[in-house]
Amino acid sequence: MKTKITELFGIKYPFIGGTMMYVTDAKFVSAISEAGGIGILPSAWYKSKESFRDAIKEIKDLTDKPFGVNINLFPMMQPIDNNEYIDVIIEEGVKMVETSGHRAPDDIAARVKPEGIKLTHKCVGVRYARKVESVGVDAVTVVGFENGGATGTLDITTFCLVPAVANAVKIPVIGGGGVSNGEAIFALLALGAEGVIMGTRLLLTEECPIHDNVKKTLLEAKETDTVLVLRPYGNTHRCLITDVTEKVQELEKESAPFEKVYPLIEGAKNEKLVKEADFSGGFLSCGQGIGQIDRILPVKELFDQLAEQVSDAGKRTNEIIGG
Ligand SMILES: Cc1cc2nc3c(=O)[nH]c(=O)nc-3n(C[C@H](O)[C@H](O)[C@H](O)COP(=O)(O)O)c2cc1C
Missing domain, CATH: 3.20.20.70 (Aldolase class I)
Structure with a gap:
C-alpha cells in the first residue's frame, strides 16, 4: 500500500x-x-x-x-x-x-x-x-x-x-x-x-x-458496551461499561466534585485493571469498534x-x- x-x-x-x-x-x-x-x-x-x-x-x-x-x-x-x-x-x-x-x-x-x-x-x-x-x-x-x-x-x-x-x-x-x-x-x-x-x-x-481475562471480556463486548465518562470534568473518555463507570456516572449526575471521582479512576487503578483484570477500580478505554472484533x-x-x-x-x- x-x-x-x-x-x-x-x-x-x-x-x-x-x-x-x-x-x-x-x-x-x-x-x-x-x-x-x-x-x-x-x-x-x-x-x-x-x-x-x-x-x-x-x-x-x-x-x-x-x-x-x-x-x-x-x-x-x-x-x-x-x-x-x-x-x-x-x-x-x-x-x-x-x-x-x-x-x-x-x-x-x-x-x-x-x-x-x-x-x-x-x-x-x-x-x-x-x-x-x-x-x-x-x-x-x-x-x-x-x-x-x-x-x-x-x-x-x-x-x-x-x-x-x-x-x-x-x-x-x-x-x-x-x-x-x-x-x-x-x-x-x-x-x-x-x-x-x-x-x-x-x-x-x-x-x-493486557491480561487474558481482559481480552476475554473484550471479545464478548458489543458496540453498545461502551460509554462516555468524565465529560463534566473536561476530559471526556469512551470506555468499556463496568461497575466503576456506572459509579462514575452516578457521581456525575450528582455533580460531585472531581476529587470524589478521581480515586475511582486514577492511573494506578487503570494499570491494575489491564494487567491483573481487576475490574473493581479504574476504567478501560475502548471504542465502539469493539463489537466487530x-x-x-x-x-x-x-x-x-x-x-x-x-x-x-x-x-x-x-x-x-x-x-
Ligand atoms: C486502552 C486505550 C488507551 C489509550 N490511551 C491513550 C493515551 O494515553 N493517549 C492518547 O492520545 N490516546 C490514547 N488512546 C487512543 C488511541 O491512541 C487511538 O486514538 C484510538 O484508540 C483510536 O480509536 P479506536 O479505539 O476506535 O481504534 C487510547 C485508546 C485505548 C483503547
Whole structure:
C-alpha cells in the first residue's frame, strides 16, 4: 500500500498503532512497527527520564523499523515536563512524535522540527486540525466520536469528521475511531485519509500485554458496551461499561466534585485493571469498534489480513461501479 503516510514514515502499511497508556509498552510498540505499521510509545507512562530512555532503547533493540513517541498535552493530576522527554527523543534519534491533547503543539514543533523529526497531532475537529497545520505539523490525526479513549466534546463521527478535515487542510490526514476491519480502512481512504489509526482493534492481538481475562471480556463486548465518562470534568473518555463507570456516572449526575471521582479512576487503578483484570477500580478505554472484533491475532497477521480486506473492498466497489 502506498499513501502519503507510508511515504512520510517509510512504512509498509498506512496503519498507525494508537498510543495506549498502560498498554503500548516497548515490546508491543516494536511488534506493531515490525508488522509494517508504526507503533507509538506513550511517554506519559514513564515517570523518569531514565525509564523512558530504557523503553526507547528496548524498542531500538527489538526493531529497526520506524516507531513514534506520544507527548501528552492533556491536563494531568501530576503534570510532567515534556521538555525532558523531548531531550531523550532527540538524543535517541526517534523519528516520529505524536502529540495529543487540548492545545496545539507550537512549543513541541519548535523543538522537534529543526531536528528533522516528523510531527503529527491528534485531535477531534476541523478547527483544531487547521490550527495544528498552521504550527507546522507534518500530518494531522483525527478521531471520531466512536473512538476509544479521549473523545473531546464535538461528538463528530468518523464518517463525517475525516472528509471534513481532508477538505480543510493540505497536510495528510490520518483518520480513525471505530476502525476494526479492512472495509473501514477502505472507507477512510476513500473519504480522503492517507492513513488510519487503530487502538481498540489492537487490544485483541497476541502481543498486546493486557491480561487474558481482559481480552476475554473484550471479545464478548458489543458496540453498545461502551460509554462516555468524565465529560463534566473536561476530559471526556469512551470506555468499556463496568461497575466503576456506572459509579462514575452516578457521581456525575450528582455533580460531585472531581476529587470524589478521581480515586475511582486514577492511573494506578487503570494499570491494575489491564494487567491483573481487576475490574473493581479504574476504567478501560475502548471504542465502539469493539463489537466487530471476533478474534485475537498476531499483529502481523492482523495487518496482512486488513490489507487484504482493503483490496477486496476495492474490487467489490469496482464491480459495483463497473470499473
Ligand atoms: C486502552 C486505550 C488507551 C489509550 N490511551 C491513550 C493515551 O494515553 N493517549 C492518547 O492520545 N490516546 C490514547 N488512546 C487512543 C488511541 O491512541 C487511538 O486514538 C484510538 O484508540 C483510536 O480509536 P479506536 O479505539 O476506535 O481504534 C487510547 C485508546 C485505548 C483503547
